Amino acid sequence: MYTDYTVGAPVADHAAPDGPIETRWERRRFGVKLVNPANKRKMHIIVVGTGLAGASAGASLGELGYHVSSFCYQDSPRRAHSIAAQGGINAAKNYRNDGDSVFRLFYDTVKGGDFRARESNVHRLAEISRQIIDQCVAQGVPFAREYGGLLDTRSFGGVQVSRTFYARGQTGQQLLIGAYQALERQIDAGNVEMHSRHEMLELITVEGRARGIVARDMVTGEITTHLADAVVLASGGYGNVFYLSTNAKGCNVTASWRAHRKGALFANPCYTQIHPTCIPVSGDHQSKLTLMSESLRNDGRVWVPKRHGDDRNPNDIPHEERDYFLERMYPAFGNLVPRDIASRAAKKMCDEKRGVGPTGLGVYLDFDDAIQRMGRAAVAAKYGNLFQMYERITGEDPYQVPMRIFPAVHYTMGGLWVDYDLRSTIPGLYVTGEANFSDHGANRLGASALMQGLADGYFVLPATIGDYLADHHLEPVAPDAPEVREAERAVAERVDTLLSINGHRTVDSFHRELGHLMWDYCGMERTEEGLRKALDRIPELRREFWNNVSVPGSGAALNQSLEKAGRVADFMELAELMCLDALHRTESCGGHFRAESQTEDGEAERDDEHFSYAAAWEYTGQGQAPVLHKEQLTFEYVHPSKRSYK
Amino acid sequence: MRLTLRVWRQNSGQEKGRLVEYEVDDASEDMSFLELIDVLNEKLILRGEEPVAFDHDCREGICGACSMVIDGVPHGPEKATTTCQLHLRQFSDGDTITVEPFRSVGFPVLRDLVVDRSAFDRIIQAGGYITAPTGAAPDAHAILVPKPAADRSFAAANCIGCGACVAACPNGSASLFLGAKITHLGELPQGQPERYERVVKMVAAHDEAGFGGCTNSGACTEVCPKEIPLDVISQLNHDYLAATVHGRGNG
Numbered sequence: 080m081y082t083d084y085t086v087g088a089p090v091a092d093h094a095a096p097d098g099p100i101e102t103r104w105e106r107r108r109f110g111v112k113l114v115n116p117a118n119k120r121k122m123h124i125i126v127v128g129t130g131l132a133g134a135s136a137g138a139s140l141g142e143l144g145y146h147v148s149s150f151c152y153q154d155s156p157r158r159a160h161s162i163a164a165q166g167g168i169n170a171a172k173n174y175r176n177d178g179d180s181v182f183r184l185f186y187d188t189v190k191g192g193d194f195r196a197r198e199s200n201v202h203r204l205a206e207i208s209r210q211i212i213d214q215c216v217a218q219g220v221p222f223a224r225e226y227g228g229l230l231d232t233r234s235f236g237g238v239q240v241s242r243t244f245y246a247r248g249q250t251g252q253q254l255l256i257g258a259y260q261a262l263e264r265q266i267d268a269g270n271v272e273m274h275s276r277h278e279m280l281e282l283i284t285v286e287g288r289a290r291g292i293v294a295r296d297m298v299t300g301e302i303t304t305h306l307a308d309a310v311v312l313a314s315g316g317y318g319n320v321f322y323l324s325t326n327a328k329g330c331n332v333t334a335s336w337r338a339h340r341k342g343a344l345f346a347n348p349c350y351t352q353i354h355p356t357c358i359p360v361s362g363d364h365q366s367k368l369t370l371m372s373e374s375l376r377n378d379g380r381v382w383v384p385k386r387h388g389d390d391r392n393p394n395d396i397p398h399e400e401r402d403y404f405l406e407r408m409y410p411a412f413g414n415l416v417p418r419d420i421a422s423r424a425a426k427k428m429c430d431e432k433r434g435v436g437p438t439g440l441g442v443y444l445d446f447d448d449a450i451q452r453m454g455r456a457a458v459a460a461k462y463g464n465l466f467q468m469y470e471r472i473t474g475e476d477p478y479q480v481p482m483r484i485f486p487a488v489h490y491t492m493g494g495l496w497v498d499y500d501l502r503s504t505i506p507g508l509y510v511t512g513e514a515n516f517s518d519h520g521a522n523r524l525g526a527s528a529l530m531q532g533l534a535d536g537y538f539v540l541p542a543t544i545g546d547y548l549a550d551h552h553l554e555p556v557a558p559d560a561p562e563v564r565e566a567e568r569a570v571a572e573r574v575d576t577l578l579s580i581n582g583h584r585t586v587d588s589f590h591r592e593l594g595h596l597m598w599d600y601c602g603m604e605r606t607e608e609g610l611r612k613a614l615d616r617i618p619e620l621r622r623e624f625w626n627n628v629s630v631p632g633s634g635a636a637l638n639q640s641l642e643k644a645g646r647v648a649d650f651m652e653l654a655e656l657m658c659l660d661a662l663h664r665t666e667s668c669g670g671h672f673r674a675e676s677q678t679e680d681g682e683a684e685r686d687d688e689h690f691s692y693a694a695a696w697e698y699t700g701q702g703q704a705p706v707l708h709k710e711q712l713t714f715e716y717v718h719p720s721k722r723s724y725k
Numbered sequence: 726m727r728l729t730l731r732v733w734r735q736n737s738g739q740e741k742g743r744l745v746e747y748e749v750d751d752a753s754e755d756m757s758f759l760e761l762i763d764v765l766n767e768k769l770i771l772r773g774e775e776p777v778a779f780d781h782d783c784r785e786g787i788c789g790a791c792s793m794v795i796d797g798v799p800h801g802p803e804k805a806t807t808t809c810q811l812h813l814r815q816f817s818d819g820d821t822i823t824v825e826p827f828r829s830v831g832f833p834v835l836r837d838l839v840v841d842r843s844a845f846d847r848i849i850q851a852g853g854y855i856t857a858p859t860g861a862a863p864d865a866h867a868i869l870v871p872k873p874a875a876d877r878s879f880a881a882a883n884c885i886g887c888g889a890c891v892a893a894c895p896n897g898s899a900s901l902f903l904g905a906k907i908t909h910l911g912e913l914p915q916g917q918p919e920r921y922e923r924v925v926k927m928v929a930a931h932d933e934a935g936f937g938g939c940t941n942s943g944a945c946t947e948v949c950p951k952e953i954p955l956d957v958i959s960q961l962n963h964d965y966l967a968a969t970v971h972g973r974g975n976g
């Protein structure tokens with residue numbers, strides 16, 4: 080159909096056992112080879128990233144007795160961006176007696192992902208969800224509690240049970256501090272060696288296996304090599320390819336992209352999540368977007384004026400002249416429809432010129448009814464810190480006037496392809512958390528990212544990585560092995576190149592332009608025409624970057640322009656792959672909405688006959704046509720149906 | 726808005742620093758303070774100068790990375806607000822604003838506004854955790870936590886580890902940070918077995934890092950972006966006395 084890529088051999092997961100899904104994980108755990116404790120001490124594992132997936136993995140591997148080296152670009156592992164997750168973490172505890180179960184969480188997640196995730200992985204995630212809550216409580220995570228001392232829960236989008244555990248609007252912070260403290264305990268015990276302010280710039284592969292990384296010390300600029308028996312990437316998502324997103328400023332794709340260039344397949348790069356409730360952009364200076372937790376949709380009502388161009392103060396618009404469009408369009412789920420659906424509905428309102436605020440790119444999220452029903456104090460107890468954050472940023476008091484919200488890039492479901500063991504296509508390279516592609520299909524449900532990060536790091540990876548280590552008797556890699564030298568040389572050369580271009584544009588100006596392109600053509604709505612435009616423009620922009628970027632300063636010191644330049648260079652390559660993936664997938668599914676593939680009433684139309692697969696892309700060289708490897712998805716337990724929330 | 730910035734520039738910990746004056750004439754009141762520095766940095770790069778180095782990441786007030794002293798106050802003039810959440814509507818057209826790094830013996834300057842706060846990690850390593858290896862946990866509902874204790878624990882666990890408390894303290898003490906962790910873990914039933922051993926080890930790590938003693942000036946809680954209450958320091962002192970003078974926790 081398109082000539083920009085070729086189709087290669089299919090890829091498949093061989094790690095998950097066949098048979099009843101309820102016992103697959105138990106059988107896999109029994110099937111993995113074990114490493115005896117004395118041997119674990121001799122084995123060295125590198126973990127890149129210290130968010131929920133990386134900190135939990137580092138701590139758990141250290142507890143098992145492995146020798147772990149942990150890396151993060153922040154000044155402390157505690158600052159990884161998992162910390163900003165607000166709303167909560169799902170678990171199929173059924174403490175509410177409202178009909179929840181492992182199977183229901185599994186079902187909701189497969190359906191929420193629009194039938195584009197692997198059933199085995201999702202079922203395991205639902206099983207493990209219960210253990211995660213136990214583990215976190217034992218660590219002292221201060222979850223919200225009822226007066227009787229039991230844990231409180233709330234509802235989240237896309238589900239009809241109350242299974243989300245939370246710690247006010249700071250659940251990610253509290254879970255990460257729990258994992259961070261467990262990691263620090265292992266650092267003190269000598270099992271984990273921590274490298275803060277270090278950025279991974281290259282993966283070292285020897286005889287096809289992942290055997291280490293090359294990192295840059297961000298304070299001294301020193302390029303250092305770290306060798307190991309296995310490498311775990313827990314380096315997060317790539318939402319910052321859009322420049323503006325809810326990600327932290329430092330979040331980047333470099334670790335994943337370097338691994339992709341060394342042979343790891345990158346799956347479903349076009350699956351990005353646009354979160355419906357973020358604070359709208361206020362001007363060109365905008366450096367990031369701030370999320371307002373989905374939990375607000377439990378009590379807030381989303382609306383726009385019925386009349387076009389109605390610019391009255393929202394409090395002067397009577398109820399009957401307001402269009403509570405989510406409640407109108409989706410009566411069964413109302414304001415709690417999944418994120419992709421809520422985002423597109425908001426966009427539709429703005430496209431119809433009924434958007435609000437100075438730019439017309441916004442809709443109201445109104446707590447007036449909630450305040451009348453529950454009282455201001457109860458609303459403040461539930462959402463106080465979010466209201467405060469909103470007021471600080473906008474200068475408006477959400478107790479008095481409705482919040483204005485607009486969708487923003489929030490999460491990326493795509494990532495490096497992994498099998499059931501979380502192993503990438505490079506032996507010895509494992510990928511956990513947002514950095515992998517495995518569990519959320521084409522759309523992630525709220526409060527599931529924290530669940531997945533911790534499931535991978537605390538429970539899945541520590542069980543599966545031993546199978547690889549026990550099975551392969553790896554000889555130590557010599558520090559001067561040709562593969563090591565080559566990786567070091569490549570890193571040094573790239574740093575030197577970036578510093579010597581001495582052009583006339585800043586890194587940020589390239590990043591902003593790339594972000595605009597991606598938002599316009601590979602954002603909430605994608606068309607063949609737009610994607611082709613982006614695919615024309617991105618290589619030009621990339622060439623301009625390498626000829627005209629200005630990176631002042633030296634490589635042998637703390638140099639934040641240099642750090643950004645390396646990341647933006649990798650985003651440029653990723654952006655092209657995202658657009659190609661979006662172009663090839665002519666169906667709509669989850670967060671990937673192709674305007675050409677919609678139902679009469681504007682809902683996403685899947686094409687199961689042609690696209691019921693994960694698209695895993697192989698790198699063949701910069702600007703070269705990649706090779707598409709398809710992982711066919713089979714649904715034995717949740718039969719693909721039209722995803723309806725009406 | 727037109728603003729004059731006096732910014733601390735220092736190439737490295739080994740070199741001397743100084744305040745350098747810059748003009749930004751196209752600031753807007755909707756900008757965050759860090760966006761103001763972004764705008765300044767873009768200008769500097771285009772002029773061929775090195776941009777101002779500063780720590781920042783989430784830019785939504787929760788990661789604790791940003792660390793500037795603005796007109797003499799850590800995180801600036803707005804109460805309960807990190808620098809990244811401080812917006813220019815707090816300032817007026819024509820203002821001159823002085824921007825310096827968090828200063829303390831425990832936080833050596835690395836470059837410009839970037840300081841080394843790894844001492845906080847070492848304090849946590851010394852005992853700021855509950856020993857609960859992965860997989861060993863009982864069912865979450867096997868542990869009941871009365872709501873008042875859970876709430877007090879949460880209020881302390883709110884600490885983002887930014888270090889503003891240290892930067893504000895006349896003695897360079899990290900007692901608010903330390904007290905917050907002691908209170909977070911000490912209020913919970915899960916935190917009891919290690920409670921007294923924890924406080925002794927953490928206080929030792931605090932002192933070893935070069936942080937000073939607490940004289941209850943209260944400057945820390947005034948600048949704390951998360952409004953960690955001063956009584957966490959009372960809790961710290963209480964537990965420390967119980968452990969050392971009364972020998973609690975020694976079997």
